[in-house]
Amino acid sequence: MSDETNTIMNPVAGATYSAVMESRQVLHHDDIIRLLEKARSGDRQAFKALIVLHQQKVYLLAYSLLRNREDATDIVQETFIRLFEKLEACDPRKNFQGWLLQITKNLCIDYYRKNYGRRRESESGRSLEEINPAAPPGDSSPAGFDLRQAFSRALDRLGERQRLVFVMKHYNGLDYREIAQILDISIGTVKSLHFKAVRNLRVLLGPQLGMKP
Amino acid sequence: MIKCRFVRPELAAFLSGELGEGARKKVQRHLESCPDCRREMSALRDLLQDARTLETDIEREMESINWEVQAERIASAAWERRTQPETGTVRAGFRFFSPSWRPVLAGVAMGVVLGSLSAFLILRKGAGPRAAGDRYFASAGFLERVDVEMARRDTLDYLEKSQYVLLDIVGPDAGSSGAAAGKARELLAKKKFLNSELDKVRMAKAREICDQIELLFYQLVDISSGLTDAQRAELRSLVEGKDLLLKIRLLKKELQESEV
Numbered sequence: 417m418s419d420e421t422n423t424i425m426n427p428v429a430g431a432t433y434s435a436v437m438e439s440r441q442v443l444h445h446d447d448i449i450r451l452l453e454k455a456r457s458g459d460r461q462a463f464k465a466l467i468v469l470h471q472q473k474v475y476l477l478a479y480s481l482l483r484n485r486e487d488a489t490d491i492v493q494e495t496f497i498r499l500f501e502k503l504e505a506c507d508p509r510k511n512f513q514g515w516l517l518q519i520t521k522n523l524c525i526d527y528y529r530k531n532y533g534r535r536r537e538s539e540s541g542r543s544l545e546e547i548n549p550a551a552p553p554g555d556s557s558p559a560g561f562d563l564r565q566a567f568s569r570a571l572d573r574l575g576e577r578q579r580l581v582f583v584m585k586h587y588n589g590l591d592y593r594e595i596a597q598i599l600d601i602s603i604g605t606v607k608s609l610h611f612k613a614v615r616n617l618r619v620l621l622g623p624q625l626g627m628k629p
Numbered sequence: 630m631i632k633c634r635f636v637r638p639e640l641a642a643f644l645s646g647e648l649g650e651g652a653r654k655k656v657q658r659h660l661e662s663c664p665d666c667r668r669e670m671s672a673l674r675d676l677l678q679d680a681r682t683l684e685t686d687i688e689r690e691m692e693s694i695n696w697e698v699q700a701e702r703i704a705s706a707a708w709e710r711r712t713q714p715e716t717g718t719v720r721a722g723f724r725f726f727s728p729s730w731r732p733v734l735a736g737v738a739m740g741v742v743l744g745s746l747s748a749f750l751i752l753r754k755g756a757g758p759r760a761a762g763d764r765y766f767a768s769a770g771f772l773e774r775v776d777v778e779m780a781r782r783d784t785l786d787y788l789e790k791s792q793y794v795l796l797d798i799v800g801p802d803a804g805s806s807g808a809a810a811g812k813a814r815e816l817l818a819k820k821k822f823l824n825s826e827l828d829k830v831r832m833a834k835a836r837e838i839c840d841q842i843e844l845l846f847y848q849l850v851d852i853s854s855g856l857t858d859a860q861r862a863e864l865r866s867l868v869e870g871k872d873l874l875l876k877i878r879l880l881k882k883e884l885q886e887s888e889v
Contacts, residue, residue: 464704493703500707614641
């Protein structure tokens with residue numbers, strides 16, 4: 417791996433969740449363009465550098481939406497293979513990360529529609545109302561697990577775009593402008609979808625969380 | 630001050646730090662004076678705080694993955710897919726739907742469409758016999774002209790034959806009255822069918838002459854058993870008195886000239 421490529425990769429190579437959430441400023445547009453050009457000309461290390469730089473963001477989105485490790489890993493691999501196949505078509509002037517997350521989002525939607533709708537319903541016989549969420553966040557007791565499960569199931573009940581917006585906003589650290597770009601909608605629509613997602617989550621989880629309607 | 634119904638949809642964006650400075654201040658001022666909206670905001674804040682419970686799972690996942698190995702694995706998979714046709718493990722073969730074949734496919738598709746269209750048009754025009762249920766359409770003027778032409782031809786034919794019968798009876802070379810009476814009967818029958826065609830305005834003159842011929846033929850048929858000289862003279866005087874043969878000739882000429 418060349419020194420230049422190494423220098424570009426190092427800042428986030430071993431990133432944790434928090435580091436990935438805060439890594440927006442680390443990735444420079446010019447560095448990405450250089451890596452893209454090298455990858456196009458067949459430089460395997462440059463392509464690997466692109467993977468290292470973006471795989472956590474891609475995984476974060478895939479896992480937040482699917483909440484299954486194997487599925488999210490598959491999505492990450494498929495995302496970069498798609499990138500590899502479309503390297504020639506990739507426009508370096510556009511936001512590369514947004515474009516990549518757009519591919520991820522599309523793959524997740526397809527995957528979710530194919531595999532998740534029915535599976536989630538059949539995996540848990542318990543309805544949302546039966547899950548006890550009355551435990552503090554992060555609690556590893558069975559009751560704490562229930563809160564996470566309640567949220568997970570409530571998210572599955574949201575409309576597709578509301579779920580995407582909520583997940584991108586609250587679990588991927590993306591702002592309205594970035595979400596709008598990935599979903600190819602206006603910022604106003606993102607704002608409206610976010611509001612509806614929060615309102616619907618409140619309706620779904622309010623009784624369990626002891627909130628007044 | 631802005632109303633609650635304008636503030637509520639802004640609360641999610643307000644709590645997420647997505648409102649601009651102006652909007653944020655407006656919402657802030659409203660919240661200071663509206664306990665209901667404050668309660669609503671507090672509930673949403675608790676909800677979003679509870680939503681962070683899923684972050685624990687996500688964080689654990691992120692930390693448990695060896696990203697370097699993962700990146701290498703993905704790069705290898707991508708490279709393997711790219712080099713696969715070159716290594717010969719899977720023969721590239723003939724890919725009919727590959728981009729280089731698209732113009733050919735487009736040409737074939739165009740040919741099929743044009744061929745089908747041509748066949749349809751040819752068959753629709755009817756190379757073979759028409760089905761019994763086929764209907765024809767023509768303008769009223771065209772049908773009128775056809776009717777008049779048919780009437781003209783039938784009348785001419787009737788006059789022609791009548792002329793021969795009359796000459797047979799009253800002409801200088803008069804023949805057998807029996808044969809003449811037989812032809813007169815045929816012409817009387819034909820006259821019944823001809824009447825509807827003679828009703829047309831343009832055939833009014835022809836009708837008058839044809840009617841006179843018809844009367845004459847009735848007389849002839851009545852005495853068909855055999856014409857005496859007196860009867861023959863009477864018929865001749867009738868024909869000559871009305872200048873029937875002359876009228877027939879003139880009418881024939883007129884009808885021949887007025888061919889549609």
